[in-house]
Amino acid sequence: MPQEEEIMAIKVSENGRLFTLQTKDSSYQMFADDKNVLLHLYYGEKIGEENLSGLIFCTDMGFAGNPEEAGPNRKYSLDTLPQEIPGSGVGDFRDDMIEIRHADGSFAADFRFDSFEILDHSYAIPGMPALYDTEEEKGETLVITMTEKASDIVLKLFYGVFEKENVITRAARLENHGETAIELEKMLSFSMDLMYENYEMIYFSGRHAMERTAERIPVQHAKVEIGSTRGTSSHHYNPAVILCEEGADETHGSCIGACLVYSGNFVAAAQKDQKNQTRFQMGIHPTNFCFHLEKGEAFDTPQAILSYSGTGLTKLSQQYHEIIREHICRGAYKHAKRPILINNWEATYFNFNEEKILKIAEQAQKLGIEMLVLDDGWFGKREDDNSGLGDWFVNEKKMNGSMAQLAEKIHKMGMKFGLWFEPEMISEDSDLYRAHPDWAFAIPGRVPNHSRNQLVLDMTREDVREYLLERLTTIVHDAKIDYVKWDMNRSVCDVYSHVAAQNRNGELYHRYVLGVYDLLERFLAACPDLLLEGCSGGGGRYDAGMMYYSPQIWCSDNTDAINRLSIQYGSSFFYPISTVGSHVSVCPNHQTGRVTPFRTRGDVALAGSFGYEMDLNKISDEEKEMVKEQVATMHTYYDLTHEGLYYRLTGLKKQDFMAWEFVAKDQSRALLTIVKTDAEGNMLPVHTKVCGLAENKLYRCSLDGEIRSGRTWNRAGLTLHQVLKEYESIRVEFTEVE
Ligand code: GLA
Numbered sequence: 203m204p205q206e207e208e209i210m211a212i213k214v215s216e217n218g219r220l221f222t223l224q225t226k227d228s229s230y231q232m233f234a235d236d237k238n239v240l241l242h243l244y245y246g247e248k249i250g251e252e253n254l255s256g257l258i259f260c261t262d263m264g265f266a267g268n269p270e271e272a273g274p275n276r277k278y279s280l281d282t283l284p285q286e287i288p289g290s291g292v293g294d295f296r297d298d299m300i301e302i303r304h305a306d307g308s309f310a311a312d313f314r315f316d317s318f319e320i321l322d323h324s325y326a327i328p329g330m331p332a333l334y335d336t337e338e339e340k341g342e343t344l345v346i347t348m349t350e351k352a353s354d355i356v357l358k359l360f361y362g363v364f365e366k367e368n369v370i371t372r373a374a375r376l377e378n379h380g381e382t383a384i385e386l387e388k389m390l391s392f393s394m395d396l397m398y399e400n401y402e403m404i405y406f407s408g409r410h411a412m413e414r415t416a417e418r419i420p421v422q423h424a425k426v427e428i429g430s431t432r433g434t435s436s437h438h439y440n441p442a443v444i445l446c447e448e449g450a451d452e453t454h455g456s457c458i459g460a461c462l463v464y465s466g467n468f469v470a471a472a473q474k475d476q477k478n479q480t481r482f483q484m485g486i487h488p489t490n491f492c493f494h495l496e497k498g499e500a501f502d503t504p505q506a507i508l509s510y511s512g513t514g515l516t517k518l519s520q521q522y523h524e525i526i527r528e529h530i531c532r533g534a535y536k537h538a539k540r541p542i543l544i545n546n547w548e549a550t551y552f553n554f555n556e557e558k559i560l561k562i563a564e565q566a567q568k569l570g571i572e573m574l575v576l577d578d579g580w581f582g583k584r585e586d587d588n589s590g591l592g593d594w595f596v597n598e599k600k601m602n603g604s605m606a607q608l609a610e611k612i613h614k615m616g617m618k619f620g621l622w623f624e625p626e627m628i629s630e631d632s633d634l635y636r637a638h639p640d641w642a643f644a645i646p647g648r649v650p651n652h653s654r655n656q657l658v659l660d661m662t663r664e665d666v667r668e669y670l671l672e673r674l675t676t677i678v679h680d681a682k683i684d685y686v687k688w689d690m691n692r693s694v695c696d697v698y699s700h701v702a703a704q705n706r707n708g709e710l711y712h713r714y715v716l717g718v719y720d721l722l723e724r725f726l727a728a729c730p731d732l733l734l735e736g737c738s739g740g741g742g743r744y745d746a747g748m749m750y751y752s753p754q755i756w757c758s759d760n761t762d763a764i765n766r767l768s769i770q771y772g773s774s775f776f777y778p779i780s781t782v783g784s785h786v787s788v789c790p791n792h793q794t795g796r797v798t799p800f801r802t803r804g805d806v807a808l809a810g811s812f813g814y815e816m817d818l819n820k821i822s823d824e825e826k827e828m829v830k831e832q833v834a835t836m837h838t839y840y841d842l843t844h845e846g847l848y849y850r851l852t853g854l855k856k857q858d859f860m861a862w863e864f865v866a867k868d869q870s871r872a873l874l875t876i877v878k879t880d881a882e883g884n885m886l887p888v889h890t891k892v893c894g895l896a897e898n899k900l901y902r903c904s905l906d907g908e909i910r911s912g913r914t915w916n917r918a919g920l921t922l923h924q925v926l927k928e929y930e931s932i933r934v935e936f937t938e939v940e
Contacts, residue, residue: 433694492708
């Protein structure tokens with residue numbers, strides 16, 4: 203065990219029973235009571251290390267039974283105590299966290315405190331992404347071991363502490379040390395009972411091409427629950443939620459965030475109990491989940507990243523941006539400048555050949571664009587989306603030669619070259635399916651559900667992953683590909699593996715995700731210089747798990763600048779702006795038919811990893827000039843948009859404009875963008891907040907050259923003296939003056 207002075211963040215007292223996790227501005231406290239129940243005592247603004255178990259009010263509530271250790275004490279009930287690890291089937295009637303079916307058929311789980319250990323580094327989870335240590339900052343870990351009261355099942359609770367970012371992580375590992383096998387029917391990543399406070403939950407829901415719309419709802423006795431059973435984290439709900447005090451806003455109020463580092467089925471829920479305590483939980487969705495654990499086998503949950511802010515949502519988001527950017531995103535492009543790309547999808551869809559692609563590249567190169575991405579349709583028999591998936595062999599007829607030849611031509615123009623893949627899928631009309639029908643998920647005796655006329659590969663199979671790894675790496679190496687867009691275009695169902703034992707079918711959804719992670723890990727190890735952009739029909743897998751492999755993700759298939767405002771707004775609560783793949787496309791917009799100014803499309807796309815999605819040969823000369831200007835702007839502000847602090851200046855309430863701001867970490871400058879979303883006659887002025895400028899520095903505003911102190915700008919804000927028409931935008935820069 204490391205020396206006391208080396209461990210700054212994890213404080214243990216009362217004979218190893220009181221645990222207080224300290225970050226810069228927050229504290230988290232647990233206590234193993236005299237019955238070895240692990241109580242949750244506090245998560246909030248930073249406090250001392252005094253034992254807070256006196257905050258618990260114990261009373262005989264009736265119909266709240268008592269465990270044997272309580273003896274005649276009717277006030278001690280597992281049904282009412284605030285706990286870290288609620289039991290199941292043994293007297294806590296609230297939602298449980300772990301459900302176990304034992305060999306005798308009984309359902310019971312009752313975990314009690316056994317021991318603890320402290321590590322002076324962060325913890326890894328086998329086969330899954332998790333926050334990692336860097337040279338600049340190492341996490342600390344508290345491992346608490348709990349034992350199940352009547353069986354040989356051991357539960358290890360992992361608490362990681364990242365002090366600077368006010369982050370505490372949770373994950374758990376369940377080990378079966380008993381002689382008989384058990385069925386694990388539910389196991390979440392965390393549960394906690396918050397004693398006081400009326401909370402509201404902010405969550406992000408949506409649909410394909412309209413992801414992550416922020417919604418807010420009070421937490422009452424009726425459960426507030428979101429989740430996905432689609433095999434991916436999904437367009438429909440994002441695996442990240444905020445519990446905040448009533449009325450909390452960007453700059454006020456206490457907020458607890460929870461973000462799952464996972465890309466599969468998940469659930470997040472909050473509910474008040476009979477004592478008005480809020481049980482808050484998150485983890486793998488229990489639907490279609492059952493892990494068979496023989497003696498010696500273990501199950502690990504994904505990691506949940508918790509973070510606390512006592513001063514509103516902006517601070518909470520900035521903490522998440524920092525932790526994800528520094529301790530989740532990896533690889534060559536973690537901080538390296540991302541190339542401005544042009545993607546041919548909306549320019550050509552499937553209707554392209556080598557000549558068309560080269561023309562798009564040539565024009566793009568002249569305008570300063572740095573990478574050509576060839577999207578769907580370059581392989582197998584793939585003239586539409588009904589066939590060819592799985593046949594990852596270049597269609598040399600369509601491409602007029604090999605991929606290496608095309609890549610060489612693009613590289614000779616001084617551009618990088620990227621390629622689209624959808625590795626996890628298979629078309630029935632493909633050579634791969636004809637050779638290996640058993641590689642697709644399908645339940646014997648049932649016709650599987652089709653979606654985009656494609657089936658899902660059984661990513662739990664080693665041979666499937668080997669095939670994909672060989673295909674991907676061969677093409678990337680042969681053609682010297684610089685970038686891969688890793689797509690995934692349907693929800694997962696009809697799961698059945700022809701190689702897994704039948705009593706292991708409940709493991710397949712999770713093992714699918716583990717298979718995807720394994721392939722990604724091995725692929726990136728073989729191609730370490732690659733920039734990987736995640737995608738799942740846009741933002742269907744826009745989660746912290748995927749960000750471990752792909753530092754940018756195509757945030758939505760919707761490229762409409764006005765819809766993107768809401769999608770990018772919702773995405774910004776947890777995910778760094780550098781992870782948002784965002785492109786300028788043509789108008790009328792292909793998804794919505796809306797017409798917006800070219801400039802606005804650029805300003806919105808600049809709040810992300812920037813690119814184009816159009817045939818640049820088909821735009822006017824004036825628009826070409828604007829492309830050049832946007833490219834230059836992107837370079838000017840790259841450090842702000844990718845590494846700076848992000849502020850949402852407008853909120854959930856409907857307003858007639860949206861505004862946001864990036865501030866350099868050294869507060870030397872800031873970029874503020876305003877987009878007019880609605881217009882009326884006799885237009886009211888746009889007055890916006892300004893945030894994050896250094897109080898004592900002087901800043902010049904690019905609008906009118908006014909020089910004021912950061913303190914004044916931060917408090918008085920900014921009024922536009924020009925009228926913005928509907929969908930028009932404006933960028934305002936603040937520059938420090940000596
Ligand atoms: C998905 C992606 C798009 C495009 C198509 C190609 O929908 O999100 O950007 O790559 O697939 O089929």
